[in-house]
Amino acid sequence: MLHSKYEWRNSFYDQRTGEELARQLNLSPLMGSILAARGIHDADDVSRLLHGHLEELHDPLLMSGMQEAVPRIRQALEQGERILIYGDYDADGASSTSLMIQLMRRLDADFEYYIPHRSKEGYGLHISALEQAKARGVSLIITVDTGISAVEQIAFASLAGMDVIVTDHHEPPVQLPQAYALINPKLPYCPYPFKGLAGVGVAYKLAAALLNHEVPNEWLELVAIGTIADLMPLTDENRILVKLGLQSMSRSAFPGVRALLQIAGWKGGEVSSTQVAFGLAPRINASGRMSHANLAVELLTENDDERAGQEAIALDQLNKERQELVEDILEQALEQVGEKKRDPERPDVIVVAGEGWNVGVVGIVASKILERYYRPVIVLAINPETGECKGSARSIPGFDIYEALTDCSDLLHHYGGHPSAAGMSLHRRELGEFEQRLNRYAELKMEPEQLVPWMESDVECALGDITLPALEQLELLAPYGMGNPQPRLMIRGASLQEAKQMGKDGKHLRLLLRQQDILMEAVCFGKGDLACCLSEMAEVDLIAEAGINEWNGSRKPQLMIQDLRVPHMQVFDFRGTRQPLAKLLELIGGLGRIQNAAAESAAVLVNSPVRQEVENQLNELPVWVYDRRIGARQDGLSEYPVHPEQVRSLFILELPNFPVEMNRMLSIFKGLERIYLLHPNITAQEVLRPPSRELFKEVYALLRALTMRRIPEAELLPLLEARTTLSRRMLEMVLDVFEELEFISRQAGELLVNESPSKKPLETSQRYLELARLAEMEQILLHGQIPQISQWLQPQIQVVS
Structure with a gap:
């Protein structure tokens, strides 16, 4: 198991719908079923899904704020105003900023761009940066992938005489900033049909409005990168934008994109979303996490192939450093999680914080902890000098982490994000109450069944x-x-x-x-x-x-x-292994890597108490000895006694002497999932033969010929061995049957055949029946194939179950 x-x-889907789609469109039954499972019900739906075109995109002017933003930007262009593009430091922000740079270049604008330093400044607009922009003559600010929560900062910019156009896609707060224009499809009053655009998607819409839909196709590469990296849904418009962007990327006009693809291992051909998600996005994100996002923007907007190659190598090196840093912080964070006693049945939010942790990678660490514990996770980096904590949250389906942070907003200096991921800052003195409040909120909002990870097919x-x-x-x-x-x-x-x-x-x-x-x-x-x-x-x-x-x-x-x-109990064949103890420990180690309690749920089975040196090698693994009365008993007074029903993995080092021991052993280890056969092989001559009437007749005839008088059994057995093909062990058990049936008598080590034995059928002898069962067991467990062994065990396991 x-x-x-x-x-x-x-x-759940209508199977008939899938069959009809397959018939109408000449599709495979598998394709038809998958389309039906995804809510596709007719041929028109299939055409829109598989063959979307740019002409099907929604009009950007439907987005609230666009009607105000476009003329204001055109006015700035006509009057030669200095424009500031204010972006964010993640891959979506870098892609959005790069797209706006391309737009400004095409419009021949007087512009500059600014992205805050992740660890030194943090997320969002900063008044100090706005002050410096004003001093440089900026009069219009266009934000990308940020700004929807910047109430105070935008109010400052307005007082300073700078208009702010916000383009963003994050969840809007209750209090919105008083900007010149707010462009965000998630605004409650925005009529735009599709709400799932990335920040770069919103920026693309602004570009489409300004260029009357004449947007260069290669810009879709930037849209694809940001949309995939920010985990936006690849449905509706995003599907069209990303699909066309990936097609363009395979013959990219951007030296930076080509250089990134090559260093990420792309071998040519079509570029997939997976290659962007795991090849390009981590390297772009590494710039903002480990250094400054400007490095990624410079690469994405670079026009020189040689410089692009050098910049791609630099990002690749940053990404390698980021990977090492993540593992180091993850190890420290997991130690904190382990120190907190958690009830696996109780909803909770995991909160960990550490001094000196790099704020740029705490989101990745949070994702890894969530994957392990399947709980909402917040990881915070503490500034040891100021006590300021900056962190990232990752959540499980059904638990809106943005709403949870809103419930604790009085403790936070800043927060923002989505239902599944968010960022926040607070002082370290608030950490205790912050964790308590989050968990109280989780108890109210989260049901225990939400804590069970699930996968849908x-x-x-x-x-x-x-x-x-x-x-x-x-x-x-x-x-x-x-x-x-x-x-x-x-x-x-x-x-x-x-x-x-x-x-x-x-x-x-x-x-x-x-x-x-x-x-x-x-x-x-x-x-x-x-x-x-x-x-x-x-x-x-x-x-x-x-x-x-x-x-x-x-x-x-x-x-x-x-x-x-594997839904059934499994049997593993390591019979005859030369070093069974070493193999056993190797297997336990492997089990321990996939289940933490491997040693605690294992048992070693022998037919007599083990020697001290063997017990030492077993590293305190619980050893059990076959017991004819109860099946098995734990050997000695173990420091860690194990209840038999806790045993999941059974390692058989020796076979039982009697089949009843095997049956009863299986009856006490009710939770068995795996049996590992590690017992030694014996020669075919040594294996017991299934008893038969002919075999017993042959032995009895020899006894009559060899025992005209009392004879020591020790002398008789070699004579019988020499005249039959039976092992001494088999012969001893045959003699036991004859004794039970009173065909022979034994006294003081000597044996005599009875002259007038009672005529009892062999099948009335319990020893004969036991010999038959024991011979069958040995033939199966010593020489049977694993399917045969499993089949032999199955009836006994079913009785136990």
């Missing part, structure tokens, strides 16, 4: 449904991202043919799966340690994304596993 990491949910299918033509059709659903994830397929009952670790240090997992006559390879990244929990021929359920693996001119379907489980 192997538990899934997530609770699995399958989309689009459809349930078989391996046979995942064909190359079907996958080629699925590629039309790209670009993938928030709001339009890559389709996830649920597959049940695939037979595991092979499981291998791969990659550096065995970090990843490769599986070969069979279902009916279909063989398919599956890869699970970052889950190499699961190999120790997957047995030969296990029946595997999985949720996976499907793609096409191309290698040396060959193309075939491949699964990228997102989660998997």
Whole structure:
């Protein structure tokens, strides 16, 4: 058995709709089902989804504030006013700023741009920066990806004689700034149909309004970068903007984009949203996190190939430093989380803070902690000199972290963001109350079931449904991202043919799966340690994304596993291992890497108390000894006694002497999920043979011939061995049966055949029946294949269950 990491949910859809779409549009059944699962009901919906064009974008003048902003900017251009583009330091902000620079250059404007330093200044507009802009002659400020909460700062700018046009996409606060124009589709009074634009998307709309929709296609590359990096939904307008931006990016006109793609490992061909999300976005973000976002803006607006290459290398190095820093802070943060005793059933918000932590990476740390604990997380960097705390929040579905911060707003100097991610600042003296207030709010707003991580699949299918033509059709659903994830397929009952670790240090997992006559390879990244929990021929359920693996001119379907489980108890074959104790400890180590309580839920099984030196090697693992009366008992007085129902992994170092011990052992270890066979092999000659009437007749005839008088049993057994193919152990048990049936008598180590034995059938002997069961058990456990062993154990496991 192997538990899934997530609770699995399958989309509900009308199967007939999927079948009809597939028939009408000549699509694969898989494609039809996925479209239906995503709410696509007719051919027109499919056409809009798969073939969106720029002409379908909404009119930018529908966005509130646009009617005021456009003439004011044109006035500034006509009168030669100095314009300040005020941006943000993340990838969306850098992309927005870069797009506005392109716009200002095209309009031949007198302009400059400003992005605050993340750790020295923090998010948003700053009065000191506005003062300096005024001194440089700025009279018009256009914000991008920021400004919707800057009430005080915009009031200052207005008093100083500077008009401010805000373009933003963050959640508007209750009190809005008195700007010259507010452009934000999320404003409650804004009639714009689509609310999911990124900051760069709003900036693009302003450019479209100013240029009468004659926006250069290559600018869509910047829209794609910011939209993907800021995790905006790839639906509606964003889908069109990003899809066209990615197409342009594959032959980019921007030297900086080309240089970034190359350093991120792009090998040519189409650029995917995944390559932007995991290749470009982290490097762009690294500039603002580790240095200054101006570095990313300079790269994205660079016109010289050589300088662009150098700037891309610098961002790549910053990203590597960022990765190391994240791991260091994460380790410290997890120590804090571990020190706080948490009730796993109780809703709570995790709050950790540390002096000297880099404020630029605390959001990444928060995401990693959320992934581990599945709780809303806030990570704060404390300035040891001022006590100022700046941090980032990440939340789980259904818990609006922006609203939670609003409930604590009297403790905060500043905050802003979205339901799933936010930023804030406060003084360290408020940290205790801040955490308490957040958790009181969570208790009111969050239900326990929200704390169970879940994963949704689009459809349930078989391996046979995942064909190359079907996958080629699925590629039309790209670009993938928030709001339009890559389709996830649920597959049940695939037979595991092979499981291998791969990659550096065995970090990843490769599986070969069979279902009916279909063989398919599956890869699970970052889950190499699961190999120790997957047995030969296990029946595997999985949720996976499907793609096409191309290698040396060959193309075939491949699964990228997102989660998997084995719903039955598994048996693992390590019989005859030369160093069983070393193998046992290796397996325990592997289990420990995927479940924290591996050692506490394991048991080692032997048929006699272990020697002290062996017990020392087992590192205090609980050792159990077969017991004919109760099944098994824990060996000695362990410092850490384990209840048998807590045992999940059973390591069998020795087989029992009697089958009843095996049956009763299984009855006390009721929670078993895995059995590891580590017992030694014995020769075929040593294995007990299934008893039969002919075998007993043969032995009895030899006894009559060899025992005309009383004979010491020690002399008799070698004579019988020499005249039969039976082992001494088998012969001793045959003699036990004869004694029970009164065919022979034993006294003082000597044996005599009874001249007139009573005629009792062999089957009336309990020892005969026990010998039959023991022989069957040994034949199976010593020489059977794992499927045969599992099948043999199943009836006993079902009785236990």
